Amino acid sequence: MTIGTSIVMIAAGAILKYAVTAHVSAIDLQTVGTILMIVGILGLIISLMYTFAWSGRGRRPDYYDEQPPRPPRY
Numbered sequence: 836m837t838i839g840t841s842i843v844m845i846a847a848g849a850i851l852k853y854a855v856t857a858h859v860s861a862i863d864l865q866t867v868g869t870i871l872m873i874v875g876i877l878g879l880i881i882s883l884m885y886t887f888a889w890s891g892r893g894r895r896p897d898y899y900d901e902q903p904p905r906p907p908r909y
Contacts, residue, residue, distance in 0.1 A: 836878035836881070836882055837882055838879060838882050838883065838886070840878065841875045841876070841878040841879035841882060842875070842879065843875075844871050844872070844874060844875030844878065845871070845872050845875035845876060845879070846875075847868075847871055847875075848867075848868045848869065848870070848871030848872030848873075848874075848875060849868065849872060850868070851864050851865065851867055851868030851871065852864075852865050852868030852869055852872065853868070855868070
């Protein structure tokens with residue numbers, strides 16, 4: 836799940852939980868909204884962890900550890 840999908844799920848869940856006042860006999864829309872918000876928040880946390888873990892922040896390539904070659908002396 837991407838960051839954008841997570842935000843859409845959070846927004847849809849909040850709309851179902853707080854803005855919809857209709858009553859459906861088969862399901863409880865407030866419960867569905869709560870579930871969507873929880874899944875969206877979990878998806879956002881996981882996608883942010885993957886984004887920061889795969890971004891390579893804090894790691895240096897190995898060639899920085901080596902000394903640069905000296906220019907030739909003429």
